[in-house]
Amino acid sequence: MPRPGQVKSPASDRLSDRIALGVLTRAFPPDLIDEVVAECGRVEQRHRLLPARVVVYFVLAMCLFFGQGYEEVARLLVQGLEREGRWAGAWRVPTTAAIGRARLRLGPEPLRALFARVCRPVAVRGTRGAWYRGWRLVAVDGTTFDLPDTTANADFFGRPGTSRGQGRSAYPQARVAALAECGTHAVFAADVAPLSVHEAALAERLFPALAEDMLVLADRGFCGLDLRRAAKAGGADLLWRVRSVVVLPVVAALDDGSYLSEIVAKRDHYRRADPERVRVIEYTLGHDGGDGTVYRLITSILDPADAPAVELAALYAQRWEIENTLDEIKNHQGSPGLVLRSQHPRGVEQEVFAFLLVHHALRELMHQAALRIGHDPDRISFTRSLRIVRRHVTGQAALSPLPTRPGHHPEPA
Secondary structure, eight states: OOOTTOOOOGGGSOGGGTOOOTHHHHHSOHHHHHHHHHHTTOOOSSOOSSOHHHHHHHHHHHHHSTTSOHHHHHHHHHHHHHHTTOOOSOOOOOOHHHHHHHHHHHOSHHHHHHHHHHOOOOOOTTOTTSEETTEEEEEEEEEEEEOOOOHHHHHHHOOOBOTTSSSBOSSOEEEEEEEEETTTOOEEEEEEEETTSOHHHHHHTTGGGOOTTEEEEEOTTSOOHHHHHHHHTTSOEEEEEOOTTSOOOOSEEOTTSOEEEEEOOGGGTTTOOSOEEEEEEEEEOSGGGTTSOEEEEEESOOOTTTSOHHHHHHHGGGGHHHHHHHHIIIIIIIOTTOBOOOSSHHHHHHHHHHHHHHHHHHHHHHHHHHHHHTOOGGGSOHHHHHHHHHHHHHHHTTSOOSOSSTTOOOOOO
8 A cells, every 4th residue: 555645556456546547537537437426326336347436438338339348438448548657457358237236326327417517508609600690599309219129128117119010110219308408419408207208398398498599499399388488498599490380370461571479388279368469481492382382480589670580590501400410319429220238227228328428528529629619519520539539549548537647636537
């Protein structure tokens, strides 16, 4: 044991003090990991081969190197240290079963808490493509993740029906709703639930994350006056598409081609009690009316001088950025036909938040790169950025976050 004031040799260090995984430890520093682990009551009472901090980094690395086996991901945590001679302690790679047990001990709570601490909108005023006039553009949407076909997952999350109505799907599915910044693809609010929870109800849980400077875009699936009022409660403005069957009487025609109307809750459809004033924008896409589909948008921005109809119609295309965001997470950070690896519901929740955390770290890194060169973050390839980070993580693992001398605290790589 080293004397007071003496720096420990690498051989006597704990592995959890030596792990540094490039972008992951930069985005989620060890001290922050320790804080959320303590907050969630996951501090170890005895020394383990896989301490809680290591398990958090393992789960994050698992979602960065998706497709690699448990034991291979565990090797990636230390191979850089071993190569550079910075980790000389005896450490054996845990078995798949041991890693599974460690994940169950950790649970989803530390990953949820870490997401709540770190994941915020990242655009600044100089970020290209992230703003419309004074509004930060954000979008809400939902998706599903296929899960391993275990009894526990099926009982908790449920299965969708098949498209032909014959039986049930091969995989249980978890429903996920998210809020993402359109200009940077940074997911800043999310939740996971069984399929029985409607997408709109799940999204409503996220609305406390909305702020006054935001303009929220949503597709036709997010309907209902109560839902819109929940989204507006924090001062955000809305630009949502509505179904063609929604009754929108013309209250006043406006000079830019839009008109003022009133919406009511479905339960008040006939009495039209407690209405809310909205502005309606109707248009078709393409030359000569395109395919004839009429798009109907309603917005809380009532004055055309603040946002002309033609600009809002063009702006609505930004809603697709959240579709691209979810595609990045599922089909690129993950893989086409993604099936999560967690066999139990708490592991599913843990894994989903780990995917979101890694994606946010990647997107924040891409935003900083775009900002330095004055580019729109959308112009930087997510796939290429992901490959670069994967290549560099194992090399950067050789850079220890431990002090190199008493009183010196370098930044983790």
